[in-house]
Amino acid sequence: MSLYTNxxxxxxxxxxxxxxxxxxxxxxxxxxxxxxxGVTKVLKYIIPSNADILDRYANFLLIGTRKNQSLIxxxxxxxxxxxxxxxxxxxLDMDKMGAGDPGNNYETQITQxxxxxxxxxxxxxxxxxxxxxxxYPFGVRTYLEEKFLRYGFVGIKLYPALGFYPFDPELEAVxxxxxxxxxxxxxxxxxxxxxxxxKIGPEHVLPENFNPEPVNKYNYxxxxxxxxRKFKNNFSNPKNYEEVLKVFPNLKLCxxxxxxxxxxxxxxxxxxDTKETNFYLKIKDLMERYDNVYADISYTLSEIKKIxxxxxxDLTHVKYKERIMFGTDFYMTIQENSEKKLVDNLLxxxxxxDFHQIAAANSRxxxxxxxxxxx
Amino acid sequence: xxxxxxxEIVISLALIYFILSNAIIGVVETLNKQLKTRGKFLVKxxxxxxxxxxxxxxxxxxxxHPLIDGLKKDFKSPPSYIPSxxxxxxxxxxxTKEGKVVxxxxxxxxxxxxxxxxKHNDLFGNFCEGLKxxxxxxFKTMISTIISDDQNxxxxxxxxxxxxxxxxxRASGWFKWKMKKWAFYIAIPVTLFFNIDSIxxxxxxxxxxxxxxxxxxxxxxxxxxxxxxxxxxxxxDTIEMQNDSITKPDFKELVKTLDTIPNxxxxxxxxxxxxxxxxxxxxxxxxxxxxxxxxxxxxxxxxLGWLITxxxxxLGAPFWFETMNTFINIRNAGxxxxxxxxxxKKA
Numbered sequence: 001m002s003l004y005t006n007x008x009x010x011x012x013x014x015x016x017x018x019x020x021x022x023x024x025x026x027x028x029x030x031x032x033x034x035x036x037x038g039v040t041k042v043l044k045y046i047i048p049s050n051a052d053i054l055d056r057y058a059n060f061l062l063i064g065t066r067k068n069q070s071l072i073x074x075x076x077x078x079x080x081x082x083x084x085x086x087x088x089x090x091x092l093d094m095d096k097m098g099a100g101d102p103g104n105n106y107e108t109q110i111t112q113x114x115x116x117x118x119x120x121x122x123x124x125x126x127x128x129x130x131x132x133x134x135x136y137p138f139g140v141r142t143y144l145e146e147k148f149l150r151y152g153f154v155g156i157k158l159y160p161a162l163g164f165y166p167f168d169p170e171l172e173a174v175x176x177x178x179x180x181x182x183x184x185x186x187x188x189x190x191x192x193x194x195x196x197x198x199k200i201g202p203e204h205v206l207p208e209n210f211n212p213e214p215v216n217k218y219n220y221x222x223x224x225x226x227x228x229r230k231f232k233n234n235f236s237n238p239k240n241y242e243e244v245l246k247v248f249p250n251l252k253l254c255x256x257x258x259x260x261x262x263x264x265x266x267x268x269x270x271x272x273d274t275k276e277t278n279f280y281l282k283i284k285d286l287m288e289r290y291d292n293v294y295a296d297i298s299y300t301l302s303e304i305k306k307i308x309x310x311x312x313x314d315l316t317h318v319k320y321k322e323r324i325m326f327g328t329d330f331y332m333t334i335q336e337n338s339e340k341k342l343v344d345n346l347l348x349x350x351x352x353x354d355f356h357q358i359a360a361a362n363s364r365x366x367x368x369x370x371x372x373x374x375x
Numbered sequence: 376x377x378x379x380x381x382x383e384i385v386i387s388l389a390l391i392y393f394i395l396s397n398a399i400i401g402v403v404e405t406l407n408k409q410l411k412t413r414g415k416f417l418v419k420x421x422x423x424x425x426x427x428x429x430x431x432x433x434x435x436x437x438x439x440h441p442l443i444d445g446l447k448k449d450f451k452s453p454p455s456y457i458p459s460x461x462x463x464x465x466x467x468x469x470x471t472k473e474g475k476v477v478x479x480x481x482x483x484x485x486x487x488x489x490x491x492x493x494k495h496n497d498l499f500g501n502f503c504e505g506l507k508x509x510x511x512x513x514f515k516t517m518i519s520t521i522i523s524d525d526q527n528x529x530x531x532x533x534x535x536x537x538x539x540x541x542x543x544x545r546a547s548g549w550f551k552w553k554m555k556k557w558a559f560y561i562a563i564p565v566t567l568f569f570n571i572d573s574i575x576x577x578x579x580x581x582x583x584x585x586x587x588x589x590x591x592x593x594x595x596x597x598x599x600x601x602x603x604x605x606x607x608x609x610x611x612d613t614i615e616m617q618n619d620s621i622t623k624p625d626f627k628e629l630v631k632t633l634d635t636i637p638n639x640x641x642x643x644x645x646x647x648x649x650x651x652x653x654x655x656x657x658x659x660x661x662x663x664x665x666x667x668x669x670x671x672x673x674x675x676x677x678x679l680g681w682l683i684t685x686x687x688x689x690l691g692a693p694f695w696f697e698t699m700n701t702f703i704n705i706r707n708a709g710x711x712x713x714x715x716x717x718x719x720k721k722a
Contacts, residue, residue, distance in 0.1 A: 003485075015435065067439075068439055095428075101428060103422075103432065103435065104432045104435050105428055105431065105432060107430060107431045108431040108432040108435055108436065111431060111436065112436075112439065117489075118489055121479075121487035121488075121489055122485060122486065122487050137510055148479075149478060149479065150477045150478065150479065151477070151479065152479030152481060152487060152489065154481060370482075371481055371482070372481040372482070373481065373482050373483065373484045374484060374485075375484035375485030
């Protein structure tokens with residue numbers, strides 16, 4: 001049986017997120033599983049037509065409020081009884097997202113993640129999250145080396161939507177280290193997800209860039225009064241990576257979510273007219289120009305029926321087929337569909353050869369580094 | 376009015392507030408049990424001192440340690456009490472792990488090897504090694520101050536346990552203060568619902584020797600019960616003694632607990648409660664009109680009487696028990712009142 005890889009999953013629980021991570025302070029009541037189940041039951045009785053969506057949101061809360069990452073890991077693995085699968089688990093550093101302090105800071109999150117890794121050393125492949133706003137006492141390189149050697153991390157995660165740009169000067173050392181050790185880097189790239197909740201300031205509006213000759217000048221002065229929900233797309237925009245790839249053309253970079261299903265649908269409607277602003281089209285442009293740029297279809301595959309034709313076209317295209325990877329974004333996608341149904345729906349749309357390509361061959365190439373040799 | 380009468384009024388009031396405070400405690404304990412307040416407060420207290428943003432949330436790592444995790448009844452029911460020896464063992468283990476030498480070799484395809492070992496042979500050495508790896512922080516300074524260089528492993532655990540015990544003493548004080556606040560907030564609706572006006576009660580005690588003396592006698596009985604290492608409680612008809620301390624009722628018992636209040640006050644023929652709708656002399660009226668009519672009749676003295684009751688009840692049963700005993704002793708130490716026979720003889 002082939003060994004597949006789900007390249008994009010999460011198992012951190014709600015204790016790792018600040019109470020205001022969605023912009024408003026989460027009520028304590030959602031931490032009470034009995035109340036969540038009870039309220040869902042009552043709402044399903046009152047509005048039976050929405051039973052399915054209520055179940056999905058309830059499941060999202062019930063998984064997120066599990067007492068530890070080990071239980072969420074069990075939820076994830078139990079959805080793949082028939083597929084021999086390993087999972088890239090992306091930790092997320094929310095300490096500096098401007099929403100207050102999380103109950104468990106990032107270092108606590110990865111300590112607990114390592115405890116799960118110890119029990120499943122071959123199946124759980126964790127990525128360490130880096131935030132350029134943090135102070136790493138001995139430098140970010142030393143920090144990362146320790147994480148790879150001592151905690152068994154196999155890649156680096158960046159989530160710029162939390163309030164920084166990919167071309168932040170503090171990240172230069174990260175990219176240099178990643179290129180040196182051939183480490184995979186995964187970046188969040190969609191207009192959804194969570195985002196920076198702090199005040200947009202001068203450093204966001206006129207950001208510093210480590211690229212000595214930046215391709216694009218970044219000046220968002222006219223957007224300083226925009227709400228964070230809109231402004232955050234400036235952080236996530238794949239065009240930011242032009243600066244990075246110009247300096248580090250060999251960087252193994254994966255755009256999580258492939259820009260998002262929303263952007264794919266827009267491109268289906270408007271074609272290349274939106275090439276400059278469309279996340280999905282920009283990612284493909286970068287994939288054409290740089291041989292080590294990848295994309296995964298996590299979360300995006302929840303709308304597989306609407307984007308099937310486009311995805312199949314990409315999978316047959318010589319430039320993209322060896323650099324698109326299978327991922328689901330568990331457990332965020334529980335809001336859309338169960339993990340098992342997501343995989344089943346995908347398998348109905350693409351051939352087993354294509355699935356093998358995106359879930360085995362491509363991910364093996366992406367993950368291989370000086371620190372990790374996948375089988 | 377003699378000073379004895381004043382003392383007897385104080386004793387009677389103390390008895391009233393003692394019994395009523397016990398009912399309030401019953402409500403507080405029920406809420407504590409349902410909301411798992413003690414356990415959550417313990418989590419908050421430990422997070423306050425052990426959540427180290429410059430390193431890790433040691434409180435959470437201790438709580439997820441198997442020694443402490445096993446004390447939980449279920450998810451989100453943190454233990455209401457952690458013995459100091461278990462805390463100490465879990466905490467020492469968590470810090471010691473930081474000093475472990477761990478190597479993860481992922482270069483053999485399909486065979487990730489995680490090897491780990493400690494640098495020292497003794498627990499204290501490994502604990503210090505773990506502490507050394509931490510970033511400088513208030514937490515690190517605190518722990519470094521608690522331990523000393525020449526300790527062995529047992530002494531290390533004892534030091535941590537002693538620190539935990541003294542911190543818990545302070546946390547207990549904070550919790551008691553919090554419960555006093557709860558008692559205050561619960562006393563407000565109880566006082567208003569039952570219309571317990573302390574000034575009206577004092578007036579009754581002032582004028583009714585029979586009520587006052589009956590209460591003084593029962594107060595003395597309560598003191599006698601306590602001296603025999605039992606607990607006094609209102610059983611619905613009279614004061615009785617029971618072996619256990621005041622029980623922590625469930626919601627089922629809550630109604631029975633609150634029922635002691637009107638029961639107790641009517642037994643001693645003390646003024647409380649609201650006039651019935653028919654007694655207002657307005658014929659058939661709605662509940663809203665009933666309430667607004669009553670509100671219109673509230674006087675400043677009545678408001679003051681409620682305030683005294685609320686403040687008194689929030690002081691708690693132990694306070695009123697001590698007050699009652701003190702004044703009983705003062706009364707007993709004074710000149711013994713003349714009996715009828717002695718009065719007649721003199722005449």
